[in-house]
Amino acid sequence: MSVDASATRETSGPPRTRPPLFAWFFQTLLVLALVALIAWLVSNTLAHLRERGIRAGFDFLTQPAGFEIGESWLSYESSQPFWSAFLAGLANTVRVALPGIVLATLLGTVIGLGRLSRNFLLRSISTGCVELLRNVPLLVQLLMWYFALTELLPASNDAVHVAPGIFLSKSGLSFPWWEAGGFDWPMAGELNVIGGASVTPEFLAVWMGLSTYTAAFVAETVRAGIQSVSAGQLHAAMSMGLTPRQALRYIVMPQALRVIVPSITNQYLNLTKNSSLAVAVGYPDLVSVANTALNQTGRAFECIAVIMSVYLVLSLLTSVLMNRYNARVALRGAG
Amino acid sequence: MTRISIRLAALIGAAGLAATLAAPAHAGKTLDTIKQRGNINCGVSTGVAGFSAPDSQGQWSGLDADTCRALAAAVLGDAKKVNFVPLNAQQRFAALQSGEVDLLARNTTWTLTRDASLGFHFTTVTYYDGQGFLVPKKLKVTSAKQLKNAEICVQSGTTNEKNLADYFRAQNVKIKPVVFEGFEASFKAFFAGRCQAYTTDVSGLAGLRNKEAKNPDDYMIPDLISKEPLGPLVRRGDDEWFADVKWVIFALIEAEENGLTQANVDEQKANSKDPVVQRILGTSEDTGKLLGLDKEWALRAIKASGNYGEIFERNVGPKSVLKLPRGANNLWSKGGLVYAPPIR
Numbered sequence: 001m002s003v004d005a006s007a008t009r010e011t012s013g014p015p016r017t018r019p020p021l022f023a024w025f026f027q028t029l030l031v032l033a034l035v036a037l038i039a040w041l042v043s044n045t046l047a048h049l050r051e052r053g054i055r056a057g058f059d060f061l062t063q064p065a066g067f068e069i070g071e072s073w074l075s076y077e078s079s080q081p082f083w084s085a086f087l088a089g090l091a092n093t094v095r096v097a098l099p100g101i102v103l104a105t106l107l108g109t110v111i112g113l114g115r116l117s118r119n120f121l122l123r124s125i126s127t128g129c130v131e132l133l134r135n136v137p138l139l140v141q142l143l144m145w146y147f148a149l150t151e152l153l154p155a156s157n158d159a160v161h162v163a164p165g166i167f168l169s170k171s172g173l174s175f176p177w178w179e180a181g182g183f184d185w186p187m188a189g190e191l192n193v194i195g196g197a198s199v200t201p202e203f204l205a206v207w208m209g210l211s212t213y214t215a216a217f218v219a220e221t222v223r224a225g226i227q228s229v230s231a232g233q234l235h236a237a238m239s240m241g242l243t244p245r246q247a248l249r250y251i252v253m254p255q256a257l258r259v260i261v262p263s264i265t266n267q268y269l270n271l272t273k274n275s276s277l278a279v280a281v282g283y284p285d286l287v288s289v290a291n292t293a294l295n296q297t298g299r300a301f302e303c304i305a306v307i308m309s310v311y312l313v314l315s316l317l318t319s320v321l322m323n324r325y326n327a328r329v330a331l332r333g334a335g
Numbered sequence: 336m337t338r339i340s341i342r343l344a345a346l347i348g349a350a351g352l353a354a355t356l357a358a359p360a361h362a363g364k365t366l367d368t369i370k371q372r373g374n375i376n377c378g379v380s381t382g383v384a385g386f387s388a389p390d391s392q393g394q395w396s397g398l399d400a401d402t403c404r405a406l407a408a409a410v411l412g413d414a415k416k417v418n419f420v421p422l423n424a425q426q427r428f429a430a431l432q433s434g435e436v437d438l439l440a441r442n443t444t445w446t447l448t449r450d451a452s453l454g455f456h457f458t459t460v461t462y463y464d465g466q467g468f469l470v471p472k473k474l475k476v477t478s479a480k481q482l483k484n485a486e487i488c489v490q491s492g493t494t495n496e497k498n499l500a501d502y503f504r505a506q507n508v509k510i511k512p513v514v515f516e517g518f519e520a521s522f523k524a525f526f527a528g529r530c531q532a533y534t535t536d537v538s539g540l541a542g543l544r545n546k547e548a549k550n551p552d553d554y555m556i557p558d559l560i561s562k563e564p565l566g567p568l569v570r571r572g573d574d575e576w577f578a579d580v581k582w583v584i585f586a587l588i589e590a591e592e593n594g595l596t597q598a599n600v601d602e603q604k605a606n607s608k609d610p611v612v613q614r615i616l617g618t619s620e621d622t623g624k625l626l627g628l629d630k631e632w633a634l635r636a637i638k639a640s641g642n643y644g645e646i647f648e649r650n651v652g653p654k655s656v657l658k659l660p661r662g663a664n665n666l667w668s669k670g671g672l673v674y675a676p677p678i679r
Contacts, residue, residue, distance in 0.1 A: 049454075052432070052570070067500050068500040068511075078504060157474070191483075191531045192484065192485070279516045282524065295425055295491065295493070297452075298448070
């Protein structure tokens with residue numbers, strides 16, 4: 001068909017359109033072939049697994065998991081089935097991704113504006129931050145945060161009492177937490193701090209690592225977005241008597257957001273997906289839990305499939321939300 | 336039409352490729368493949384002292400490594416024809432299933448799930464281990480039961496992770512596991528003080544304490560919480576290879592029982608009148624033929640690595656870095672559990 005198409009283009013006149021029936025026929029054929037190929041691959045794999053005495057299937061999800069998870073939002077214990085372990089892992093992924101997105105956006109915006117500042121010192125520091133953060137691999141940064149936290153903080157049985165009810169040690173940050181009608185205050189125990197709520201060094205390392213790394217990219221996006229608004233707009237705003245702050249708030253930002261939002265969405269997606277590196281510093285995110293499950297059961301296909309589909313759903317969800325927001329800013333800009 | 340036909344051709348090509356990829360690795364003929372290839376692919380750890388660890392020259396040493404060497408000597412006639420494939424805890428099973436390695440000799444615990452649902456056969460136990468804890472002495476913990484609320488560093492994908500949960504659930508004691516994917520990351524975090532205890536098999540703890548701790552005397556190992564029989568495993572579907580691996584290990588144990596050592600095996604072959612020794616060394620009966628090997632298979636295995644006792648002494652015994660007593664790993668005739676069926 002490519003031959004036909006180029007031929008018609010050369011002899012001027014409108015390109016000949018394909019009869020719809022013809023197109024439908026081949027598209028259906030292609031879809032059928034694809035479905036058949038996938039079905040064949042799956043059945044072939046299953047047959048070979050059976051032949052070699054390897055169990056397959058998702059039935060293990062309802063079996064007791066048998067392993068503990070160090071920290072979780074959900075009340076999970078080892079006697080619960082695998083699917084609740086996965087859920088606890090997913091909750092941990094969300095628990096680090098959401099605060100990560102918030103902190104990355106705040107930091108990124110500040111650094112991005114700093115890059116455009118007229119103050120030399122501020123501009124240089126911002127540029128330095130961006131270059132340092134985005135040019136060192138994320139995994140290395142995570143390990144650096146983690147080792148800094150675990151090496152520098154005092155031993156777990158020798159926690160520092162930072163403020164009333166707040167302890168800091170190699171076991172993390174403990175603080176009072178509302179529980180059953182009263183505050184539960186942390187106390188120094190024999191081995192480590194007990195009671196209250198706490199965040200572990202693993203969480204802190206992943207959160208800080210992801211936020212600062214992503215902030216560098218957000219900063220560049222914000223800078224590019226603002227610079228995409230033509231200077232004339234700013235000059236016009238100033239000549240109408242708006243202060244620089246007002247000009248940024250009412251004139252520049254609404255237009256810049258149209259450029260910023262789509263690419264910042266990508267950064268949010270990246271942050272969520274990058275949280276899978278958490279396993280390197282021992283944070284029990286979805287990948288870490290799925291890896292453990294994979295090893296306990298040997299169901300490699302199934303566990304990887306769970307990881308893939310969960311990240312797919314998370315990413316699509318983030319996309320949908322950000323696209324909605326984008327539609328709003330885009331319309332306002334166009335109006 | 337050309338574009339569609341190209342698409343179809345690509346599709347058919349992809350399908351063909353997928354078919355070759357999905358085809359099973361040549362099952363049932365492992366021994367032939369090894370002979371043709373000229374070496375044994377032996378799956379080992381990424382570095383567990385005493386079992387399989389590379390030195391600065393890349394030479395592998397350890398109980399598992401020596402088992403593979405003995406096997407290569409028996410099967411290929413040359414102990415050097417081993418290709419050591421380092422695998423982490425997550426990779427190990429997939430590597431054996433896919434045929435990337437011919438056997439997995441990687442301090443792996445024999446459990447029902449692994450034996451019955453992953454498509455493997457455990458050959459036999461080469462080391463009777465148990466799970467324990469490494470605890471800094473200054474915490475004054477004398478029993479694992481005192482680890483209430485403690486944070487315990489552990490490597491993911493091990494039986495240790497599950498035992499840990501089981502043990503403390505049975506004791507009704509709450510603990511917080513801190514799980515790392517890599518062995519190295521897990522013990523580094525422990526020595527940095529992130530956890531109050533570290534758990535793995537006692538053989539592993541001994542290696543860590545004596546090799547990685549700044550001052551080994553600062554740490555102690557209170558008590559055991561599980562049994563961990565470790566041994567090599569092979570893929571299902573090749574009974575001949577399964578038998579070969581099993582019997583090479585049995586031969587090493589039989590050798591110790593009958594006083595055959597790396598040093599005296601040649602002399603024994605020439606002079607021994609003992610019918611048991613004659614059978615092992617192939618001077619009377621040809622046991623090798625039944626295994627698809629030659630007459631001197633066991634002789635070569637013993638010459639390559641020494642008998643089981645010698646392998647133990649060299650790698651994990653009191654004179655090695657691990658300094659572990661023989662204990663349960665002594666011969667059955669000396670009060671241990673090590674027992675091989677007779678070569679006859």
